[in-house]
Amino acid sequence: MRGAGSVAVIIDNQFRPTPASKLLPPVLDAIEAAGIDACVITANGKVFPLSESDIEQKVGRENLDRMEKLGIPLFQNEPRNADAYSYVGVTSRGTPVWIHNEVARRDVKIAIGQAQANHWGYGGGGKLIMPGVSADETIESNHCNFVPSPQTHYGALAGPMRSDIDEVATMVGLDATMNVLLDTRGRVIELNFGPHPSSHRLAIERFNEIYAYENPVQEHGQADIAICGVFAPTDHLFFHTGWGCMSADFVLKDGGTLIYCSPSPGVHTEVGDFPGLALMDLMKPYMPPTQENYQRILRDIHARAIQMWAGCIWVPIYEVMTRKHLKLVTLEENLEMAADIGIDATTSLDETFDEAMKTHGPDAKVIVLPFARYQLPKNMVRLEAEPLRFPQEAHA
Helix, strand or coil: CCCCCEEEEEEECCCCCCCHHHHHHHHHHHHHHHCCEEEEEEECCCCCCCCHHHHHHHHCHHHHHHHHHHCCCEEECCCCCHHHEEEEEECCCCCEEEEEHHHHCCCEEEEEEECEEECCEEECHHHHCCCCCECHHHHHHHHHHHCCCCCCCCCECCCHHHHHHHHHHHHHCCCEEEEEEECCCCCEEEEEEEECCHHHHHHHHHHHHHHEECCCHHHHCCEEEEEEECCCCCCCCHHHHCCHHHHHCCCEEEEEEEEEECCCCCEEECCEEECCCCCHHHHHHHCCCCHHHHHHHHHHHHCCCCCHHHHHHHHHHHHHHCCCEEEEECCHHHHHHHHHHCCEEECCHHHHHHHHHHHHCCCCCEEEECCCCCCEEHHHCECCCCCCCCCHHHHC
């Protein structure tokens, strides 16, 4: 921060387990030592704002008191308030970029988040800029263009969506990122801090060393049954825990049974109450999951009839459901909503597994992914851009 006149510190939202309260003190030390203008802003994207209790848990009471003493305000992303954003330009892939004013006007921009694999490629790094502190139009443009792409998948750092995200972050002037790696109990096991985007790249390389596994498909064939588990501390909504449906897709045959165990107790805060299957009800008009109905979804994406921030998870899950049978094992309180949407749900893993074995037979191949939201096959890692490949007839 030496020589800088101001700094924006961007932290992730209430649905990410990054322990910002423990990571902020040394950052605040540096800000205080430099005596510069600063702000902290939560990278909500289009997620509803953090409540007062969310803020206290995320930032920490001591940090909030210190920020008040130092005159460091806390902001949250408000993507539909056009006056809160500054225009930056258009990415090489055609995404118009508007960034939160409080980030745009400061000299140094630092992001603090979690590096992990997800169905967009990877989280953390530049993702705290886009969608974190971007305007609605920027988020929707990026999501509508790239969520349905086959090149947007677990492990695809070089995929079009993650590449566009990192380009937005570069255009905005993201200087450095602090990326944490977490174990399956939400505890920090490694921390990486350095310039964007190289620090994030190093963090995900290390993530893959820990969580990516040797794909058994080549030797044993695709599984008939996949059993997926999730874990606290961010298991509130299936909208977030269900990412592993897309990871399991790599190792489960079409026509197979995807048993997804997610309690999804919902979110209950001062901001509002959200059931465990909140936002998944957006797929209801397109049920049952068929290829024909998926084409309807693609048309509605093109027509902007679907808000693709809300569709960025349920649409990929839906696409998997057109080829594989999703059986959700969840809390009893979610069964009524699941039935209304058309999602096959139950409370019993044992009964579900017995049923799947009867369907696929005693020789059924079974794979267990206990941490499905994090796990990915090593052969799906795409850290470098690859040349586009076209069907042979395209060259005729």
